Amino acid sequence: MNKLKPLVLFAVAMIVAFSSASLLADNTADHSDQLVVVMYRVGDLPVWTNDGKFASDILMVYLQTKVSPRMWEARGGVATMASYPKNASLVISAPAKTHDEIIKTLRLHRGE
Known part of the structure; x- marks a missing residue:
């Protein structure tokens, strides 16, 4: 079960995020x-970390500070972010405009 836990959490996060998004959707809005x-x-x-562990905390705080700061749930907004060490990724639920800014920021740090 421990091996499945990150996958289950990811699936639940996806379901909740999509459910929330569809609840917000309005055909005329x-x-x-x-x-x-x-x-x-x-x-x-x-x-x-120096011992090879995934430590995305600094990157997460940086993105929440740099990209649409008021949009993040921690600051009263709707955007959320979760770290997934098994595949070295972040799963982010946010408006498309915020994702555009995240992509630009990550590209900048990759030297693209």
């Missing part, structure tokens, strides 16, 4: 604030 869930592989970034 502007959908620019609709939540989108994206998995970002970040293993190529400096998110590792």
Whole structure:
């Protein structure tokens, strides 16, 4: 069961995020604030401890500070982020516009 726990948590997060997004959806409304869930592989970034453990905390705080700071749940917004060490990734639920900023920020740090 321990091996399945991250996968189960990921599946639950996806279901909750998509359920929340569909509840927010309204056919007549502007959908620019609709939540989108994206998995970002970040293993190529400096998110590792000296002993080889995945430590995405600093990257997560950086993204929440740099990209749409008021959008994050910790600051009263709707965007959420979860770390998944098994595949060195972050799963982020946020509006598409926020994802555009995240992509730009990660590309900058990758030298792209």
